[in-house]
Amino acid sequence: MAQDYAEWLAINVLNEQQLVSYRSLSRALKVHSNLAKQMLYDFHHKQNAKKPGTVHATYLITGIKRTERPATNGTHSQRDGEDTVMQSSPLLPSSSALKPGEHDDETPNAVQTVMLVKQESLELAKAKFESITGIHIYSLQAKGLGDIQSLTECNRKIAVDYASEDPLEVWKQYGTIQNPDVKRRTQRRQPPPPPAPVAKAAVAKAKPPVPTAKPTTLKKEGSKDSEEAGPASNTSAKAPTEPARKPPTNKRQSSDIFKSFAKGKPKTKTEQESQDSAGSTPKAAPDDEPIAGFSDEEDADEGDADIIEEAPKAVDGKSKKEREAELQAMMEQEDEVMEDAAGVEPDHAEADVDEGAIDKPDPQAEEPKEIVQVESGRRRGRRRVMKKKTVKDEDGYLVTKEEATWESFSEDEPAPKRIKVPTTTSMSKSTTAAPGKKGAKPGGGNIMSFFSKK
Amino acid sequence: MNGDSHADLLQPPSNIEPTVLERTASHYTPLPTYQLPKGEHRHYQQQYADMYFARLAQLKPAVEQIASEAWADFEIGGETASRKDRVLDVRQGELCWVAGTVYMEMPLKPNVLEDIGKEHWIAAPPPRVKYDTGVGLGGDSERGAHAGGGKGLAGAQIMLEDESGRLRLTGGYLSGGLLVTGAIVAVMGTENSDGDFEVLDLRVPDLPRQPPRWETEDGDAALQGKSVTKKRPSSGKVAIISGLGVSGVEGDTLLLDLLLEYLLGESTDPASQQQAASISRLIIAGNSLSHSSPIPSREELAAATKKGGRKTYGYDSASYNAAPTDHLDQWLATLLPSIPITLLPGEQDPTSTSLPQQPIHAAMFPHSRAYMNPPTAPEGPGWFDSTTNPAEFSADGWRFLGTGGQPVDDVYKYLPDCEERLEMMEAMLRWRLTAPTAPDTLWCYPFQDGDQFVMKECPHVFLVGNQPKFETTVVEGPLGQQVRVLAVPRFKETGELILLDCETLVPEIVRFEVLDEG
Numbered sequence A: 001m002a003q004d005y006a007e008w009l010a011i012n013v014l015n016e017q018q019l020v021s022y023r024s025l026s027r028a029l030k031v032h033s034n035l036a037k038q039m040l041y042d043f044h045h046k047q048n049a050k051k052p053g054t055v056h057a058t059y060l061i062t063g064i065k066r067t068e069r070p071a072t073n074g075t076h077s078q079r080d081g082e083d084t085v086m087q088s089s090p091l092l093p094s095s096s097a098l099k100p101g102e103h104d105d106e107t108p109n110a111v112q113t114v115m116l117v118k119q120e121s122l123e124l125a126k127a128k129f130e131s132i133t134g135i136h137i138y139s140l141q142a143k144g145l146g147d148i149q150s151l152t153e154c155n156r157k158i159a160v161d162y163a164s165e166d167p168l169e170v171w172k173q174y175g176t177i178q179n180p181d182v183k184r185r186t187q188r189r190q191p192p193p194p195p196a197p198v199a200k201a202a203v204a205k206a207k208p209p210v211p212t213a214k215p216t217t218l219k220k221e222g223s224k225d226s227e228e229a230g231p232a233s234n235t236s237a238k239a240p241t242e243p244a245r246k247p248p249t250n251k252r253q254s255s256d257i258f259k260s261f262a263k264g265k266p267k268t269k270t271e272q273e274s275q276d277s278a279g280s281t282p283k284a285a286p287d288d289e290p291i292a293g294f295s296d297e298e299d300a301d302e303g304d305a306d307i308i309e310e311a312p313k314a315v316d317g318k319s320k321k322e323r324e325a326e327l328q329a330m331m332e333q334e335d336e337v338m339e340d341a342a343g344v345e346p347d348h349a350e351a352d353v354d355e356g357a358i359d360k361p362d363p364q365a366e367e368p369k370e371i372v373q374v375e376s377g378r379r380r381g382r383r384r385v386m387k388k389k390t391v392k393d394e395d396g397y398l399v400t401k402e403e404a405t406w407e408s409f410s411e412d413e414p415a416p417k418r419i420k421v422p423t424t425t426s427m428s429k430s431t432t433a434a435p436g437k438k439g440a441k442p443g444g445g446n447i448m449s450f451f452s453k454k
Numbered sequence B: 001m002n003g004d005s006h007a008d009l010l011q012p013p014s015n016i017e018p019t020v021l022e023r024t025a026s027h028y029t030p031l032p033t034y035q036l037p038k039g040e041h042r043h044y045q046q047q048y049a050d051m052y053f054a055r056l057a058q059l060k061p062a063v064e065q066i067a068s069e070a071w072a073d074f075e076i077g078g079e080t081a082s083r084k085d086r087v088l089d090v091r092q093g094e095l096c097w098v099a100g101t102v103y104m105e106m107p108l109k110p111n112v113l114e115d116i117g118k119e120h121w122i123a124a125p126p127p128r129v130k131y132d133t134g135v136g137l138g139g140d141s142e143r144g145a146h147a148g149g150g151k152g153l154a155g156a157q158i159m160l161e162d163e164s165g166r167l168r169l170t171g172g173y174l175s176g177g178l179l180v181t182g183a184i185v186a187v188m189g190t191e192n193s194d195g196d197f198e199v200l201d202l203r204v205p206d207l208p209r210q211p212p213r214w215e216t217e218d219g220d221a222a223l224q225g226k227s228v229t230k231k232r233p234s235s236g237k238v239a240i241i242s243g244l245g246v247s248g249v250e251g252d253t254l255l256l257d258l259l260l261e262y263l264l265g266e267s268t269d270p271a272s273q274q275q276a277a278s279i280s281r282l283i284i285a286g287n288s289l290s291h292s293s294p295i296p297s298r299e300e301l302a303a304a305t306k307k308g309g310r311k312t313y314g315y316d317s318a319s320y321n322a323a324p325t326d327h328l329d330q331w332l333a334t335l336l337p338s339i340p341i342t343l344l345p346g347e348q349d350p351t352s353t354s355l356p357q358q359p360i361h362a363a364m365f366p367h368s369r370a371y372m373n374p375p376t377a378p379e380g381p382g383w384f385d386s387t388t389n390p391a392e393f394s395a396d397g398w399r400f401l402g403t404g405g406q407p408v409d410d411v412y413k414y415l416p417d418c419e420e421r422l423e424m425m426e427a428m429l430r431w432r433l434t435a436p437t438a439p440d441t442l443w444c445y446p447f448q449d450g451d452q453f454v455m456k457e458c459p460h461v462f463l464v465g466n467q468p469k470f471e472t473t474v475v476e477g478p479l480g481q482q483v484r485v486l487a488v489p490r491f492k493e494t495g496e497l498i499l500l501d502c503e504t505l506v507p508e509i510v511r512f513e514v515l516d517e518g
Helices: A002-015 A022-029 A033-050 A081-088 A100-105 A119-128 A148-161 A167-174 A195-205 A209-227 A234-249 A256-262 A280-301 A311-332 A334-341 A344-359 A361-365 A430-439 B049-071 B112-117 B141-146 B215-223 B254-264 B270-276 B298-306 B323-335 B406-414 B421-430
Strands: A056-065 A111-118 A129-141 A371-375 A378-392 A398-411 B028-031 B095-105 B157-161 B166-170 B184-191 B197-203 B237-241 B279-285 B341-344 B384-386 B391-395 B398-403 B461-467 B471-476 B482-489 B496-501 B507-514
Touching: A002 A022, A002 A033, A002 A129, A022 A033, A022 A129, A022 A148, A022 A167, A033 A129, A056 A119, A111 A119, A111 A129, A111 A148, A111 B254, A119 A129, A129 A148, A129 B270, A148 B254, B028 B215, B049 B095, B049 B184, B049 B197, B095 B166, B237 B482, B254 B270, B254 B323, B254 B507, B279 B398, B279 B461, B323 B341, B341 B391, B398 B406, B406 B421, B406 B461, B421 B461, B421 B471, B421 B482, B482 B496
Parallel strands: A111 B507, B166 B197, B237 B279, B279 B341, B341 B384, B398 B461, B461 B482
Antiparallel strands: A056 A111, A056 A129, A371 A378, A378 A398, B028 B391, B095 B157, B095 B184, B157 B166, B184 B197, B237 B496, B391 B398, B471 B482, B496 B507
């Protein structure tokens, strides 16, 4: 350890010309703060013995300063004693402590001073003290310190670099005063984000195959994330960071605008889901993840220092570039976007999903239940709606029938009351649904379905 | 230099295993005195006059008892003072005494009708140094517009009021006095030919009963059926600070860093670190942020409208700067693993502007939130207690009453020629009012059932934040009560931290400085 600190300091102070405080040193080398202070002194001493003036230091002096004025207990301002007496005594009959004479007799309160000085002013500062309880080196830097306020940079850096450390576990080694009574809730930094429980709620409502597939997806991507934390390939970088990012960062709700762009994003592992017979639900499921993913990336892009994992930092640049490329590509052809991300398969999957909604009556018949998913306050999914259909009869009469059809919907507010299904009407074939669907709302509020091939 | 003990850290690393310091435990019980009901249970339809009547009803018995003891055998010219029930019952030429609420009419007091007339109701009223005209310290330029001749209460009228009516007070006696609107007093004198009451003597309710140390904890234990512990461990010190003034500007946070490191026990030498380990709790008394009050000041609003931009009433979300709260949150979250913190909001903090200010919401502290109690199941005091302003709590057995400074600052504006903030604090204790000038010139919640600002029990420590300098004294009461009064200075300006020893209640100061010469 003896050599480590000299090396470390040589690199950081001399070569990289950084400002190193005893706290940064203690965190970097995992040593007690007092030890770090001694290390700083040693290095400073040795370097300046070799070549004077190479390393500059700031010192922290603790002690009792010389008092400048006789009465440090400052109740008395330089005013007439008369006014004080007149005002205090009559109305406050038992006022005991406010007679002017008394204050001079009271011993002034003990004042301890903690002073930070640059090495140039050290002797000057020491002269101001009546008695010194301790001096130690606060920081080292290669050149003279211009603005002493720049020392705040050290602590800021510590907060950013070591944000992932749990204070209750590791700070003991740094010499922080431990407190055995400290109470902390189990949630680490940020509270669980709304989309995670929301997505779980959606999953709960969906059919059985989907829930099993979805958690496995999450798990797989979770493991993927741990493998590919650093510079990962473009596609997998996006996907794994999404679920990993979901727990820590979802303080902000994704803006709706990105939700609509998010439709174009692929899902690497959802091919099997999309080819599932239950058409709409997996479509909604990938909707959730890319959407949440976008919002997470948006968060990451803002370089939020609160994010614990260092992985996001590495992935930041890529995802932003990625996203921009995607947005551009989206304006042209959706296919390109798909290829850019994960290959053509997911694209087909998406298209399949859409077509499945329209052209596959049989699978449709299997879903008697309404599927409603809540995502960030929007309810979306497929629901049963009464639609009026006017047909010309054999006799030439126009007959209007009410039929129950499935359509996908998306609500900003909680969905209105569900429409009751009369027992006699039959499920209409998708032909009526298709034009209705195409014209009214392009699939669940996503513009992307408007561009998708039908 | 190497021989002195103070330079122990100025030597190469030794192989001695450094000791791990442990902090003294803090016994803490917050009292919900100033918490307002939440949500729909908080009503604003009631009138403020009810507050005055409630205050008078609560304090009248106390002041009348003191007054009757003092004046029972008072005689002037063979006449004894008789007690009058109502203010309007005084008769001309008759020596009598009566109790009521003081009301001071001053020309520069904020006038709500004027404000509405000028459409200034959306912004805070302009800050006044003093509410009185033509009064100053004879040429003292600090007074600004108020500098001028004359001492005394020129331009102000003092009246005594109760449910029946108002009585104007005069007399040379009053000019020596400390009186603000809202104080409950008993005056003795007679009515003169003008219809004014000439005051000969005046009495205040004085300090209420003071609970003995540990009464709150013992009482709670008794209620819960636990045995009352006779022996308590010796307490450490309580650190009190105020006016951190965190703004988004990064140029002035070095003092905060020094304070942080000192409290964590990382900086300074082992002897001082040992001392820091005896600090069991940190109390932050207001104004942790420098500019986050939701009400824009008049100057801000004028600037906003002058720019020609859209006149947004109240809050422009695009201009929100999260840097100050973020910085404060990080600072608190760094301290919390080691020391429990009690946070009182102040005038410039992002919470309600009317007293009693409600706790700063946990949403402002994403990191420190983990140390707070969950909102749904508060079991006992939280490690990080974001509390009301004013706040009453019991720390290490002593009853603390703390405010962020607004009541004292407001009382200051009523008193011409008086700079002695300690006197004002003492007066507030003797009037038994935490915020005497509410609701007259201090915005507050219209209490319906009783004035919450009436002190029912005398605190052991009365601390007021955001004062210009550190001052302290001990106020004594008629029944032997002793209150340590502390005026806590603004940290941003003075760099002073107050350490109050919880065994002796004697404060000491730790001052943080950065030497910036050369």
